[in-house]
Amino acid sequence: DGGITQSPKYLFRKEGQNVTLSCEQNLNHDAMYWYRQDPGQGLRLIYYSQIVNDFQKGDIAEGYSVSREKKESFPLTVTSAQKNPTAFYLCASSPQDRSSTEAFFGQGTRLTVV
Amino acid sequence: AQSVTQLDSQVPVFEEAPVELRCNYSSSVSVYLFWYVQYPNQGLQLLLKYLSGSTLVKGINGFEAEFNKSQTSFHLRKPSVHISDTAEYFCAVRTSSGYSTLTFGKGTMLLVSP
Numbered sequence: 001d002g003g004i005t006q007s008p009k010y011l012f013r014k015e016g017q018n019v020t021l022s023c024e025q026n027l028n029h030d031a032m033y034w035y036r037q038d039p040g041q042g043l044r045l046i047y048y049s050q051i052v053n054d055f056q057k058g059d060i061a062e063g064y065s066v067s068r069e070k071k072e073s074f075p076l077t078v079t080s081a082q083k084n085p086t087a088f089y090l091c092a093s094s095p096q097d098r099s100s101t102e103a104f105f106g107q108g109t110r111l112t113v114v
Numbered sequence: 115a116q117s118v119t120q121l122d123s124q125v126p127v128f129e130e131a132p133v134e135l136r137c138n139y140s141s142s143v144s145v146y147l148f149w150y151v152q153y154p155n156q157g158l159q160l161l162l163k164y165l166s167g168s169t170l171v172k173g174i175n176g177f178e179a180e181f182n183k184s185q186t187s188f189h190l191r192k193p194s195v196h197i198s199d200t201a202e203y204f205c206a207v208r209t210s211s212g213y214s215t216l217t218f219g220k221g222t223m224l225l226v227s228p
Contacts, residue, residue: 035218042120043158044218050213102148102216105159
């Protein structure tokens with residue numbers, strides 16, 4: 001089945017450690033996104049990429065990094081510079097053509113700093 | 115830039131009662147509007163979208179929404195809710211021309227009780 005796979009579903013990290021969240025899609029979508037979700041805050045955009053080897057900062061990029069070496073993959077690294085990394089992270093993708101307008105979401109990764 | 119305001123953080127309702135979840139947006143250009151649903155610890159699923167044409171949009175699971183340009187609103191309604199509708203609902207907006215990312219509201223938790 002086509003879709004977006006995020007792994008792992010749950011992730012625990014010690015303070016001061018970097019951690020990478022995986023996002024893979026087989027929908028042949030050009031654009032991919034990372035959102036952070038906190039209770040009562042809605043979804044906030046961290047980074048997005050419209051094409052391979054290119055990405056842009058979203059509203060809350062500080063303390064995060066991404067890469068887009070393949071069309072199918074858009075991993076997110078939460079660095080030690082992110083002061084409050086405990087959150088639910090959602091990856092999404094969308095086509096770039098004008099016939100499609102919405103984003104499709106993965107099942108999320110819940111990151112907890114211990 | 116666009117913004118979305120969901121006026122209620124929680125809406126409690128009894129099973130089989132009607133419900134309305136409110137959404138207002140702000141934008142200087144024309145927009146597309148979306149409602150997504152999120153069940154606990156899962157990703158977001160598209161309920162419905164407004165692109166153009168008829169202002170009454172029907173979606174999945176018996177939900178519908180009405181676009182009101184003069185009031186910049188896109189309220190979600192269901193005539194009779196079920197226990198299984200308990201979830202968080204997000205309103206989102208993006209511009210209808212050029213490239214833009216989705217901007218989300220903070221969400222409304224719909225709590226359906228027997």
